[in-house]
Amino acid sequence: MRSVIRYDLNALASNLALVRSLCAGAIVHPVMKSHGYGLAGVSSGGISLEILLSTFVRLGCRGFYFAHWEEIAELKSRAQGTNKQSCDDENAIALDAELFSSLDFFALNGLANVADARACLEHGITPVINSLDSLRLWNDVTRASTEAAPYVLHVDTGMQRLGLSGADFSAFVASLFSCKSSKVLDMPSWIISHLSCADDQTSDYNEQQLRLFSEHRAFFCKAMADARDGAGVLGIGEVGCRFSLANSAGCFLGAGYHFDAVRAGASLYGLNPVSRAREASQVGISGFSADKLVPVVTISAAVVQLRTIDAGSSVGYARGWIASRCTRIGIVAFGYGDGYPTGEFLSSGVTMTACYRGEIVRVLGRVSMDLLALDFTDLSFTSSLGDMVTLLGKDNSFVVGGDCDEDNAGVGSFVSCEQLALQAGEINYNVLGRMSFCARATREVVPLSARYG
Numbered sequence: 231m232r233s234v235i236r237y238d239l240n241a242l243a244s245n246l247a248l249v250r251s252l253c254a255g256a257i258v259h260p261v262m263k264s265h266g267y268g269l270a271g272v273s274s275g276g277i278s279l280e281i282l283l284s285t286f287v288r289l290g291c292r293g294f295y296f297a298h299w300e301e302i303a304e305l306k307s308r309a310q311g312t313n314k315q316s317c318d319d320e321n322a323i324a325l326d327a328e329l330f331s332s333l334d335f336f337a338l339n340g341l342a343n344v345a346d347a348r349a350c351l352e353h354g355i356t357p358v359i360n361s362l363d364s365l366r367l368w369n370d371v372t373r374a375s376t377e378a379a380p381y382v383l384h385v386d387t388g389m390q391r392l393g394l395s396g397a398d399f400s401a402f403v404a405s406l407f408s409c410k411s412s413k414v415l416d417m418p419s420w421i422i423s424h425l426s427c428a429d430d431q432t433s434d435y436n437e438q439q440l441r442l443f444s445e446h447r448a449f450f451c452k453a454m455a456d457a458r459d460g461a462g463v464l465g466i467g468e469v470g471c472r473f474s475l476a477n478s479a480g481c482f483l484g485a486g487y488h489f490d491a492v493r494a495g496a497s498l499y500g501l502n503p504v505s506r507a508r509e510a511s512q513v514g515i516s517g518f519s520a521d522k523l524v525p526v527v528t529i530s531a532a533v534v535q536l537r538t539i540d541a542g543s544s545v546g547y548a549r550g551w552i553a554s555r556c557t558r559i560g561i562v563a564f565g566y567g568d569g570y571p572t573g574e575f576l577s578s579g580v581t582m583t584a585c586y587r588g589e590i591v592r593v594l595g596r597v598s599m600d601l602l603a604l605d606f607t608d609l610s611f612t613s614s615l616g617d618m619v620t621l622l623g624k625d626n627s628f629v630v631g632g633d634c635d636e637d638n639a640g641v642g643s644f645v646s647c648e649q650l651a652l653q654a655g656e657i658n659y660n661v662l663g664r665m666s667f668c669a670r671a672t673r674e675v676v677p678l679s680a681r682y683g
Contacts (some may be wrong), residue, residue, distance in 0.1 A: 232428065232563035233531040233671040234618065235270060237277040237287050241524040244680045245291055245498045247283050248522055252481050256488040260286050261475070261495030263409055268663030269499060277675055279305050282424070291405060294335055295493055297335040297344060303353045306330055310420055323498040330354070334459060336382055336420075338395035340392070347371040351379060354562040356419065358382040360392040362402065368659075372416075383418040387428045387439040387475075403450055421450065421473050422493070428479035430505050443475050452622050458671055474516065478503035499622075500525040502648045503656050525644060529621030531564035532616055534607070546595025557608045560586075562619050568671070569664035570621065571654035582653040585625040587611060588643040617679055618647055 233507045249258050262282060265271040270279045273336070274627035283305070285293065296302050309330065331354070340360040341347050350357045359381050361367045386393030394402060404419065423443045427433035440616035450471070478497035480487045482504050496503045500523050537559050545551045545559065562584075566572050575584050575594070582593040584604055589611075594603040602621075606613050625643045647658035654661070 232534070233568065233668065235527065235666065235668065235671045235672060236526075236528045236530075236623075236674045236676065238526055238528070238624075238676040239281075239678045240676060240682070241526045242282075242285060243289055243678060244524045245500060245526070246286070246291075246494075249478075249481055249494050249497055250606070253476070253485075253488045253492050255485075256476075257293065257491035258291065259293040259493050260291055260498055261295045261476040261477075261493050263295065263495065264663060265303075267495060267501070267659065268584055268666035269497045271663070271667040274408070276644050277673065280309060281675065285678060287333070287434050288678065290440045293336065293491070294333065295336045296311075297563070299350050299353070299355045302335045302337060302355050303349060306335075306353060315398075316672065334380075336643070337426055338392075340384070341367050343367070344371060345434060351375060351377065356380050356382060358384050358392075358422070359394075359418070360384045361394060362398050365402070369416075379416065380419040381416070382420040382422055384442075385421060385423050387423040387442045387446070388435065391424070393423060396442075399446060400449070403453050407453045420491070421447070421471055423475050423484075425475065425477055425480045428477060428483060428487075429609055431483065431504055436480075436487075438486055440483075442473065442609055443473075445471050446536065461477075465487055496659065498526075500527065501662060502645070502646065521591060525623040525646065527662060527666055528618045528620060528625075528644075529564075529668070529671070530618040531562040531568075531602070532618055533560045533613060534563045534601075534615065535561040536613060536615065537561070547595060548597065550595035551603075555607075557594075557612075558609075559602045560591070560606045560619070561601045562604060563600060563622075564602055564668075565598045565600045568668040569666070570597055570602065570655050571650065571661060571664070572597045573654040582643055582650060583645065585643045585645050586613070586617070588625055590643070601676075622647065622650060622661070 234420055246260075248260065254390045254601045258491055262279065266277075266279060266282045270277050270282055273525060286294070295513070334356060335354070336356045337350065339360050340358045341350070341364045344367055347357070349355070351372055357364070357368060359368060365381075365383075368379070368381055384393040384394060385399045423439070423446075425436060425439055427435040430436075454471075454662040473493040475489055475494060476483070476487045477495045478501075480498065481492050481494060502521065502523060537603075539545070539553055540555050541555050542558075543553050545553070564570055566628075573584070583590050584593065584602075585591070586604070586609065589605045589609055591606060591609070594605050598614050604619065613630050625645070650656075653659040
């Protein structure tokens with residue numbers, strides 16, 4: 231055994247509970263793009279999208295956002311092939327056609343052509359409509375369908391990435407409420423937008439986007455009310471439309487940003503979404519601290535050699551680090567080939583760190599493809615070959631092949647994605663995604679405890 235990736239489903243549940251407390255009154259829709267932020271990126275062993283999805287379902291979630299409709303269709307195809315048989319994995323519930331019919335799946339990147347629209351309709355996927363052209367595609371494909379064809383409308387409020395412009399949104403609303411039949415233009419089930427600077431809680435741009443989204447909401451609701459008070463909105467009856475603005479970082483900006491639902495991704499997987507605040511542990515405007523989020527992923531690697539070097543000796547390629555004293559070094563079996571950041575920043579004096587039985591050790595020299603050199607000189611204990619060093623996530627609660635002390639989840643020493651990302655000159659999303667994709671690690675899953683049902 232050289233490295234172990236452990237996924238703690240109790241940490242996932244704890245983070246979901248925190249976001250729900252933070253956003254009381256709003257629905258939490260988990261975002262599962264990029265294989266659940268990298269957690270389910272390896273097809274064999276460990277966690278999977280099925281486990282992530284079924285865990286969220288067990289915890290009461292009913293709507294899920296993916297990037298592409300193909301990801302959802304593939305997941306549905308695999309799950310429906312079980313023919314309602316019990317899932318072999320104790321961490322997942324049986325995912326079958328009946329269960330899927332009770333869930334909502336949203337494709338954030340929307341529609342590029344008629345084939346996309348037809349596939350979404352066929353697989354029961356709700357596309358996010360990002361332009362009037364995409365809306366026309368969806369309309370053309372669904373007009374003759376007898377099946378329900380819900381969609382989400384994305385209006386841009388300043389991200390300048392996806393979504394209708396303000397002028398296009400006004401044109402859409404005018405067209406929607408002048409229709410004589412819902413089959414000409416259906417009501418969207420959701421209207422959403424996306425925050426650009428929510429990870430910086432001091433940015434005035436957050437309030438600008440909130441104000442603009444609130445104006446769009448008020449404009450839409452007034453147009454709907456006027457239509458109903460007049461001739462009525464033929465074909466749409468009392469069907470309503472709900473609104474969503476906040477991503478994970480937006481959850482920490484206060485209740486005014488939450489609307490009917492929040493789309494939480496990073497926070498559920500243990501990433502601090504407000505790490506660009508003045509301090510990573512800064513208490514948000516809402517009064518909740520993002521450092522209460524628990525790392526879901528722990529990555530540890532084995533010590534494969536111990537050596538002592540004299541002052542003046544160098545470590546690694548290009549003599550990347552030179553000892554100023556007699557130094558005890560531990561070599562662990564993990565490197566950039568496993569997704570560990572290379573830390574080009576190191577020459578400026580920034581040092582990446584790991585955690586070994588609760589004590590902090592630093593990376594020495596350049597990161598190799600399969601190996602890291604760590605400074606064990608000042609450890610208060612004697613290190614041994616085969617010991618596991620925590621490179622990411624919780625340290626004190628990590629036991630290979632054993633149980634996690636869930637009552638102390640998140641307590642004790644750990645290496646956060648934010649800490650490692652800062653040291654390596656990266657962003658936390660990249661660190662978690664790349665290291666979680668390590669194909670040669672042994673994978674373990676800590677199942678949900680009875681407290682979560």
